[in-house]
Amino acid sequence: MAHSMNSISGKTEATKTYRRDIPNTWWLKKGSYFLFILREISSVFVALYAIFLLIQLCALSGGQERYESTAAVFKSGWMIILHVVIWVFVMYNMVTWFRISGRIFGAKPLSPVLVTISNYIIWLIVSIGIIFLLLKG
Amino acid sequence: MCLLKKINALEPLWWSLFGAGGMVAAFLLPAHIFIQGIAIPLGWVSPDMFNYSSLIGIVGNPIVKIYLFFMIILPLYHAAHRIRLTLEDLRIEWLNHILPLIFYGGATGLTVVTLIVLIRI
Amino acid sequence: MGEEITLNITRYNPDKDGKYTTQRYSIPYKNDWSILDALNYVKAELDGSLTYRWSCRMAVCGSCGMMVNGTPRLTCSTYLNEFYPKEITIEPLANFPVIRDLVVDINDFMAKLKSAKPWIIRKNKRDEDDTSKEYLQTTGQMDKYYQQTLCINCTLCYAACPVYGLHPDFLGPAVIALGHRYNKDSRDEGKADRREVLASEHGVWKCTVVGDCTEVCPKHVDPSAAIQRTKVDSAINWFFSFLTGRK
Ligand code: SF4
Numbered sequence: 317m318a319h320s321m322n323s324i325s326g327k328t329e330a331t332k333t334y335r336r337d338i339p340n341t342w343w344l345k346k347g348s349y350f351l352f353i354l355r356e357i358s359s360v361f362v363a364l365y366a367i368f369l370l371i372q373l374c375a376l377s378g379g380q381e382r383y384e385s386t387a388a389v390f391k392s393g394w395m396i397i398l399h400v401v402i403w404v405f406v407m408y409n410m411v412t413w414f415r416i417s418g419r420i421f422g423a424k425p426l427s428p429v430l431v432t433i434s435n436y437i438i439w440l441i442v443s444i445g446i447i448f449l450l451l452k453g
Numbered sequence: 454m455c456l457l458k459k460i461n462a463l464e465p466l467w468w469s470l471f472g473a474g475g476m477v478a479a480f481l482l483p484a485h486i487f488i489q490g491i492a493i494p495l496g497w498v499s500p501d502m503f504n505y506s507s508l509i510g511i512v513g514n515p516i517v518k519i520y521l522f523f524m525i526i527l528p529l530y531h532a533a534h535r536i537r538l539t540l541e542d543l544r545i546e547w548l549n550h551i552l553p554l555i556f557y558g559g560a561t562g563l564t565v566v567t568l569i570v571l572i573r574i
Numbered sequence: 575m576g577e578e579i580t581l582n583i584t585r586y587n588p589d590k591d592g593k594y595t596t597q598r599y600s601i602p603y604k605n606d607w608s609i610l611d612a613l614n615y616v617k618a619e620l621d622g623s624l625t626y627r628w629s630c631r632m633a634v635c636g637s638c639g640m641m642v643n644g645t646p647r648l649t650c651s652t653y654l655n656e657f658y659p660k661e662i663t664i665e666p667l668a669n670f671p672v673i674r675d676l677v678v679d680i681n682d683f684m685a686k687l688k689s690a691k692p693w694i695i696r697k698n699k700r701d702e703d704d705t706s707k708e709y710l711q712t713t714g715q716m717d718k719y720y721q722q723t724l725c726i727n728c729t730l731c732y733a734a735c736p737v738y739g740l741h742p743d744f745l746g747p748a749v750i751a752l753g754h755r756y757n758k759d760s761r762d763e764g765k766a767d768r769r770e771v772l773a774s775e776h777g778v779w780k781c782t783v784v785g786d787c788t789e790v791c792p793k794h795v796d797p798s799a800a801i802q803r804t805k806v807d808s809a810i811n812w813f814f815s816f817l818t819g820r821k
């Protein structure tokens with residue numbers, strides 16, 4: 317594939333066609349593309365949290381001393397800020413996920429909005445359940 | 454080369470893991486992150502559960518172990534799939550060939566680590 | 575003369591030096607003119623060499639798609655009054671090779687469309703020719719694929735799809751939507767035939783659900799949903815054949 321702006325590629329014998337190349341900054345050109353990339357980037361933060369959990373479990377398996385020093389790191393200011401950032405991205409990931417699942421499963425007789433709303437209701441119930449277990453369990 | 458082909462042929466598996474990870478990330482993670490990563494460190498809540506001796510007991514429960522296993526590995530596959538596809542858009546041909554190996558391989562490696570850590574607790 | 579509106583139109587002549595340029599035209603503004611009417615005015619009154627495709631003028635034939643201010647639109651059903659008094663930029667559909675001015679080469683799309691076998695396939699080939707046989711269908715069965723039958727092959731969704739732009743081998747939205755349409759038809763038995771194409775490495779798995787195909791589709795085909803449903807079907811089939819060892 318030609319990569320210059322105005323390149324000519326003789327496709328058929330009769331006519332010379334040209335192709336406009338897409339720059340790697342294509343996702344800055346349109347709001348919907350930007351939101352798409354934001355959604356993809358949110359998965360980095362999803363992974364980061366999974367790795368944090370793994371680190372905490374590792375520390376737990378390493379004995380009390382190691383667990384407590386790791387727990388102290390997770391209480392530090394910049395770690396809290398990082399978790400707020402992670403949380404915001406994970407929330408965004410959730411919003412996009414429910415919108416898309418509405419689209420996939422919202423075929424007749426269900427409607428996309430109905431599927432998305434029921435996703436949110438389930439999310440609410442599950443979240444309350446998790447919070448209850450974490451606080452009272 | 455042969456390994457790379459095999460990884461590519463498993464596309465339906467990677468996509469399913471990605472989808473399952475999306476479910477976990479959407480339904481479970483927000484509440485966990487909010488409580489464990491923000492509310493507790495800030496001292497808004499201080500459940501008795503979060504000290505070494507209680508945690509060891511709770512995580513020792515096999516059901517909790519299974520829950521934690523999927524809560525860790527599925528989001529990893531979720532992210533692996535998305536990051537791989539996004540990086541493919543950079544159109545660096547040699548890199549695109551090995552992206553599935555790097556990311557699905559990485560997620561699978563961390564799955565093994567998670568398994569070992571959970572078994573040893 | 576009354577009000578005027580400015581059109582910035584991409585020009586390209588393959589017989590000349592091979593550079594594409596933008597040409598400005600000022601034309602009278604008519605409240606009820608479509609972009610296509612405006613182009614027809616330019617061709618009739620200002621520049622007879624302007625080349626573009628159109629036929630039905632009523633959003634049915636799918637041949638008048640162009641980029642209007644950066645968004646793929648059917649020019650026969652996009653009106654000047656949406657933009658007036660601002661200038662309008664009209665470019666050939668993105669992601670396709672350009673033949674001349676506003677005309678793009680959609681051979682790639684046509685070949686892919688054929689590869690997805692968008693027609694009813696019967697296991698017993700005699701069924702396909704036997705016109706005496708009736709295949710009754712309930713409205714519920716028809717609902718499963720009706721939305722995708724509305725596709726007019728305008729390729730706006732291809733112009734909106736960054737995955738197609740970046741990876742020209744990708745089958746793309748409309749082709750997968752139309753494959754899905756026949757897969758979901760109760761009279762069809764060709765799912766397995768289509769799977770090789772739809773679930774190939776250039777098929778559904780390449781889609782990253784940007785969703786703009788659905789946004790720009792003038793017929794509300796919702797190709798994005800059709801692709802995701804095909805992914806679900808393909809994954810289920812993959813697990814099934816993995817467990818049973820069947821192909
Ligand atoms: S799916 Fe919609 S946008 Fe794509 S070719 Fe068909 S009618 Fe046009």
Ligand code: FES
Pocket residue numbers: 628629630631632633634635636637638639648649650651
């Ligand atoms: S001219 Fe037929 S769709 Fe516009």
